[in-house]
Structure formats: C-alpha cells, structure tokens
Amino acid sequence: MIKRRDLISTSAAAFAFTAGGRAFAEEALTNPDPSTIPDFEKWQLSDSEWKKRLSPEAYRVLRKEATERAWTSDLNDEKRKGIYACAGCGLDLFSSDAKFDSGTGWPSFWDVLPNAIGTKTDFKLIVPRTEYHCARCGGHQGHVFKDGPAPTGLRYCNNGVALTFRPS
Structure with a gap:
C-alpha cells in the first residue's frame, strides 16, 4: 500500500519535472546580475554564531x-516612514514607500531596494514559488508573488521577524 507521504513526494517530483512545472519555475524572478551587486562582504557565520545572534x-x-x-x-501595523532591514545582518531591504496592506497577515512590499535580495525557486509546497533572501547574509525573508499593486505588480510577502524597522 502506498503511503500518503510517498504519494505527495512522488507527485511533487513529477510536477517539478513536467513542462508545466519547468515553465512556471523559468518564469519566476531570477537573481540580479552579480556585477550589479554592491561591493559588500557577504556574511558567513557558523550555525552556532547565528543561534547566538x-x-x-x-x-x-x-x-x-x-x-x-x-x-x-508588529510590523504589519507600522505606518511611519523609514527603512526595513534584514534582522540577521542589517542590510537595508525595503523602503516604507513600497509597503502596502496585502491583507495576508505579513508585511508586504511592491518593490525592493536595489541589489538587496537574491532569489531561488522553492518547491516546498509542490507548486514552484520564488523565495527571496538577503543578498548579504542569505537570510530567508519570504516569497514574491505576481499579485501586487502597480507599478510592479509584485508582492514581496515578508516574515516580520526577519525584518527590523528604522524610522526616518
């Protein structure tokens, strides 16, 4: 008898390697050109150092x-002008000018500061999604979806605990 977990895993793998799965993943946002990333030192801390921090x-x-x-x-209700930065390393990620209420329960933004994030395709929920992370420390921030407001049409759906807010 096939186990539910095995069925889900097999189905996810099959979808990921079908034309539909590949097409969706290829359409996802990609990392910026490395030559455009500012010259800052990438953080590489040990697991124990991250746990202390x-x-x-x-x-x-x-x-x-x-x-x-x-x-x-608490950042869901933050209305002041300022900058949202990575809680892991302090790299500025978003301006409050790009924040909007998406009604999802997570801080959401329609644009990111230049060269602040990297992306990868995430298959954790079977359907491919675009995960984004801090360009400096690699800390997971959230996922980006194509259902946001103008002018980008994007929704960067961020974990609040992954951000700090610095008022202007």
Whole structure:
C-alpha cells in the first residue's frame, strides 16, 4: 500500500519535472546580475554564531526558511516612514514607500531596494514559488508573488521577524 507521504513526494517530483512545472519555475524572478551587486562582504557565520545572534523564532525563519504565523508581526501595523532591514545582518531591504496592506497577515512590499535580495525557486509546497533572501547574509525573508499593486505588480510577502524597522 502506498503511503500518503510517498504519494505527495512522488507527485511533487513529477510536477517539478513536467513542462508545466519547468515553465512556471523559468518564469519566476531570477537573481540580479552579480556585477550589479554592491561591493559588500557577504556574511558567513557558523550555525552556532547565528543561534547566538538571533532569537529562536528569527533563527528558524532566517536560517531554516520557516514561515512565521500570519498576523503575529508588529510590523504589519507600522505606518511611519523609514527603512526595513534584514534582522540577521542589517542590510537595508525595503523602503516604507513600497509597503502596502496585502491583507495576508505579513508585511508586504511592491518593490525592493536595489541589489538587496537574491532569489531561488522553492518547491516546498509542490507548486514552484520564488523565495527571496538577503543578498548579504542569505537570510530567508519570504516569497514574491505576481499579485501586487502597480507599478510592479509584485508582492514581496515578508516574515516580520526577519525584518527590523528604522524610522526616518
């Protein structure tokens, strides 16, 4: 008898290697041209150093690519002008000018600061999604979707625990 877990894993793998799965993944956003990334030193801390630096929840999200529960971040209600930075290393990621209320329960932005993130295709939920992470420390931030407002049509759906806010 086939186990449910095996069926899901096999189905996910089959979808990922079908034309539909590849086409969706190829359409996903890609990393910026490395020559355009600013000259900063990438952070490479050991796992134990990250555990000392971060709260358990921030570690789980930033280093293990977990997702915080919706509606748990105080940053959902943050309305002041300022900058949202990576909670792992402090790299500026978003301006408050690009923040909007997506109704999803996570801080959302329609644009990212230049050269602040990298992306990769994530198959964790079977259907390919575009995961984005801090360009300096590689900390997982969230996923980007093509259902955001103008002018980009993108929604960068961010884990609040992966961000800090610095008012202007």
